[in-house]
Amino acid sequence: MKNTDYWKRYKKYLYVSETLGLMIDISRMKFTDAYMKKMEPLVQKAFDDMQKLESGAIANPDEGRMVGHYWLRNAALAPDKAITSEIEDTLSAIKEFSHAVHTGKIVSENGATFKNVLVIGIGGSALGPQFAASAIGTPNDPMTVYFFDNTDPDGMDFVLGQINQTLGQTLSLVISKSGSTLETRNGMLEAKRAYESMGLNFAKHAVAVTGKDSKLDKIATTEGWLKRFPMWDWVGGRTSETSAVGLLPAALQGLDIDSILKGARQCDEATRTRNPMENPSAILALMWHYATKGKGTKDMVILPYKDRLSLFTKYLQQLIMESLGKEKDLDGNIVHQGISVYGNKGSTDQHAYIQQLRDGVNNFFVTFVEVLKDREGESMFVEGDFTTGDYLSAFALGTRSALTGSDRESMTITIEKIDAFSLGILIALYERAVGFYASLININAYHQPGVEAGKKAAGSVVTLQHAVLNHLKCNKGKAFSADETAAAIEAVDDAELVFKILLRASHNAERKIIIKNGKHITSSRFQYTG
Numbered sequence: 001m002k003n004t005d006y007w008k009r010y011k012k013y014l015y016v017s018e019t020l021g022l023m024i025d026i027s028r029m030k031f032t033d034a035y036m037k038k039m040e041p042l043v044q045k046a047f048d049d050m051q052k053l054e055s056g057a058i059a060n061p062d063e064g065r066m067v068g069h070y071w072l073r074n075a076a077l078a079p080d081k082a083i084t085s086e087i088e089d090t091l092s093a094i095k096e097f098s099h100a101v102h103t104g105k106i107v108s109e110n111g112a113t114f115k116n117v118l119v120i121g122i123g124g125s126a127l128g129p130q131f132a133a134s135a136i137g138t139p140n141d142p143m144t145v146y147f148f149d150n151t152d153p154d155g156m157d158f159v160l161g162q163i164n165q166t167l168g169q170t171l172s173l174v175i176s177k178s179g180s181t182l183e184t185r186n187g188m189l190e191a192k193r194a195y196e197s198m199g200l201n202f203a204k205h206a207v208a209v210t211g212k213d214s215k216l217d218k219i220a221t222t223e224g225w226l227k228r229f230p231m232w233d234w235v236g237g238r239t240s241e242t243s244a245v246g247l248l249p250a251a252l253q254g255l256d257i258d259s260i261l262k263g264a265r266q267c268d269e270a271t272r273t274r275n276p277m278e279n280p281s282a283i284l285a286l287m288w289h290y291a292t293k294g295k296g297t298k299d300m301v302i303l304p305y306k307d308r309l310s311l312f313t314k315y316l317q318q319l320i321m322e323s324l325g326k327e328k329d330l331d332g333n334i335v336h337q338g339i340s341v342y343g344n345k346g347s348t349d350q351h352a353y354i355q356q357l358r359d360g361v362n363n364f365f366v367t368f369v370e371v372l373k374d375r376e377g378e379s380m381f382v383e384g385d386f387t388t389g390d391y392l393s394a395f396a397l398g399t400r401s402a403l404t405g406s407d408r409e410s411m412t413i414t415i416e417k418i419d420a421f422s423l424g425i426l427i428a429l430y431e432r433a434v435g436f437y438a439s440l441i442n443i444n445a446y447h448q449p450g451v452e453a454g455k456k457a458a459g460s461v462v463t464l465q466h467a468v469l470n471h472l473k474c475n476k477g478k479a480f481s482a483d484e485t486a487a488a489i490e491a492v493d494d495a496e497l498v499f500k501i502l503l504r505a506s507h508n509a510e511r512k513i514i515i516k517n518g519k520h521i522t523s524s525r526f527q528y529t530g
């Protein structure tokens, strides 16, 4: 196709919303009008499904739950008054609490103003807050936000090292919808110990965001934490950025949560239209369907040309892959659905994997994200009359045309600038695109049965580790190989796991286990020396 033909296609299909400050260009996706026509009945069904979901249908049938993240930015849409009030009350409570913290009405145990927030959460209880904090935070924010988003001891030490002597002025937000996620529980315990090592009471610095009566809720109540905020069963973790999960850390950081909600609300309004080509979320869902044949045959590469959006892909990875990556469809057929998502940021990725995108295996489609406004204020000219932002844009457009030139498909999302409003738009845009796409391929986007398998298996490893270490302790002074240990605890089938447990134990001081190297590392013997 010639450039002039692309230009015609660009003009014909460009989605433009002045209200949202949003454009979506799908000219470089090679769908036909016939394809759009063929999809029309399915798209209309997706709109029907979404309407039912928004009215409070049990849209997550396996878990028997409503799916209500759209109500969070327009509480009047909730199916009953109790939910409307809960949403409104929680929003007011978030604002009041943040205001009280900022103005020193709520202070730390030793009477100092809080200046840091430590968010302890994982998955949907961390990715949205991390994305928001890095997209629109500034050095002048009233509080600095840190994250524990894993059960990695060294990772937590690193964060605590950054907080250092200001731990006493740090408010810890423990965020977990279920209230029983082990990584988060561990993060909470490590944080608690850090406060205690400075002679501080964790409870006087702690806030919980969790489901009513969850384990975490009970701990927060019993220990008398500063405050508890609710998470409801009708909000999924990966769609929780506009609930207390996302809004509380954002408000404490000083981000404009009203504008985030306004952006999301206005995007919701724009994505309720039943004309697919005027509905930006439907456009995305259709392009995903076209590109991947509705079967995930191609990967989605998200390439924002803006440093502030570099966590967008990570956020979308959970939203899209946890929602769409499903073994069965809604009728119980085995379908193994999903779309793989990766990406980081342009132009940086140009110097990493874009070589493969241009010349290698054609198993992806790209979504460029461009931001029209370069920065606050004016830029300098670095060469002739070119600014650094001009170069960023030139690299984006250059990569787009290089990919088109080698028959690689792409689309481009354009926003005017990065602020709280556009952040809300991006979040809502993709939430609904995922919902539409799930309807197009007939799957439940709102459960995550696959995650449970890994959690269960981890539980068995914990039990096995207990038996392995106990065996060594009971036989203090004697050395055992993995095979001998496995046989002794009647876990011969798990000898490999036993070896891995012993090897790790021998590298961590608290275990007091030494390794006596064998001919091959797998025949090494391990001995408890405590």
Ligand SMILES: O=P(O)(O)OC[C@H]1O[C@](O)(CO)[C@@H](O)[C@@H]1O
Binding pocket: 122, 123, 124, 125, 175, 176, 177, 178, 179, 180, 181, 184, 237, 238, 322, 448, 451
């Ligand atoms: O908020 P929670 O219950 O701690 O869950 C954290 C994350 O874990 C998952 O349940 C997956 O295990 C995600 O869906 C969720 O966002």
